Amino acid sequence: MPNNPKSNTCDEIIFSSFFKTHIKALRNFLFYKFGDTQKAEDAAQEAFLKLWQNCSSVPLEKAKSYLYTIANNNSLNEIAHQKVVLRYEQNFSGLDKTNENPEYILEEKQFQSKLLKAIEKLNEKQRTAFLMHRIDGKKYSEIALELNISVKAVEKRIHLALLSLRKEIDL
C-alpha cells in the first residue's frame, strides 16, 4: 500500500517500540558481517532512518524485511571487513566453582580464548548465521528470512561453522 497515510509505521510510539525491538539484532547482524561496532551502528541507524523517512509507504508488517534489505544492500559492502572481536558476558567465568584444580582452570581458559579466535576466523556467512543464533537467540527460520536464504541453507552454514570451530580449536 504505497502512500497510505494510515500506515502506522509513522506513529512515533509504534515506531519507537519497533525500533527497540529490532535495533540491537540489526546492529549485531551488521557487526557480525563487518566486524566494526561503530560502522554497524551507523549502518543500522541509517536503515532505521530510511524506514522513518519512508514510513508512509512501508507498512509495519513489511518494516522488518525493509530494514534488512537496506542493511544488506548497504554500501558497507565496500568496507574492508574487520575481525569480529567478541567477549564473554561479564561475571561469566564458565568454570565449575567446585573444581579449583589449577590445571582445569587453565585448560578452560585456553579453550575459551581458542574459541573466540576460531569464531574470528570463520567466514562471514557462517559466522553471521552462527552468531545470530548464538548471541541473538534467533530461530533458524528467522535467520533465513533476514538473510534472504532458505532454512536449509542456514542449517548448512551453522553445521559448517560448528565443524570448522571444532577443527580450529583442536589445532
Place this chain on the structure above:
Amino acid sequence: MKKNQLLAKWLNNDLSEDELAAFEASPDFEKYKKIKFYTDHLEVDDLDEDTMLSNILKQKKAVPPKVVPLYKNWLLRIAAVFVLALGITFVYNTLAQQTETADFGEKTAFSLPDNSEVVLNSGSEINYKKWNWNDNRHLELKGEAYFRVSKGRRFEVETNLGKVSVLGTQFNVKSRKNRFDVICYEGRVKVNYNDNQILLTRGQGISFENGKQLKMTITSLKPEWMENQICFFKDNIKTILDEIERQYNIEIELNAKNTTSLFTGKLPAENLDTALQIISTTYNLRIQKVSKNKIIIDEK
C-alpha cells in the same frame, strides 16, 4: 537425516532421542558441548538505543515536510501549458516555412525580417524561413514580385525558371509559365537562368522565354503593376490574357488561332473594359462579356 545438518539440528535442540544418544556417544561430543556452552555466553557491546532513536526521530523534521508536485498545482499547470504553447508557436514561427500569397485580383505587401520590402502581384506566392534570415536571405517565388532589398548579405530569389541574387537594391522578378523577367530599378542584380549569368544595372531588364533572351530598358522607377498598370514587353496574347485573368480575377476563353503577334505596351489594371478594348483593337478580336467573371474572345 543428512549428516551435514546434524550439528545444526543439535544446536537448535531439534535432534530426536535416538539421534541425540548417538551423537552424545561420539568422541567429538564433549567439544561441541563446550562450544555450545561457551557461545551461549557471548555478548556484543551494548548500544545507546535511546540516543539513536531520538536522532532518527529528529531527522525526519529536517527532511522537507511534503513535496507538492508541480503538476498538482492547477495554476502552474495552466501556466505550463501556456508557456509551452507560446514556445511551440515561437519555434514554429522562426523555424517553419513562412508563406505569403496574393490571390487573383489582389496584391500583397509585406516586410521580411531585415525590413526588406516585398510586394506580391496577383496570383503569386513567396516561401521563406524567418530562422537565421539575416545570414540566409533566400526565398522562393512563384509568380511576380517587386523587391526593395535592405543592404546586407546576398539576397536570393529562387524561381522554378532561374535565380536572382543581389546585395541591396530594388528589382522585380516575374516567373510565369515559361517566361522569366527580371527588372532592376536600383543597384545591381545578378540573374541566373539555366547556365547563363547576367548582371543587370539600374534601368535594365532581361526576359527569358523558352530559352530565348530579350533585353529591356526601363525608364520607370517602379514596376508598372504597382501603379495599377499592366506592362508587357513582347508578350503574346496568351500571356497577356493570363495576366488579365490574374489581375481582374476573371476567366477568359480565347477562340482565336492567331497568337503569335507580340505586344509591347501598358494596360490598365483597374479598368477591365478599357483593357479589353485595347486588346480587341490590337488583335482585331470580338469580346463578349458572358457574365461578371467570364469573358469569351472570338475572331471577328
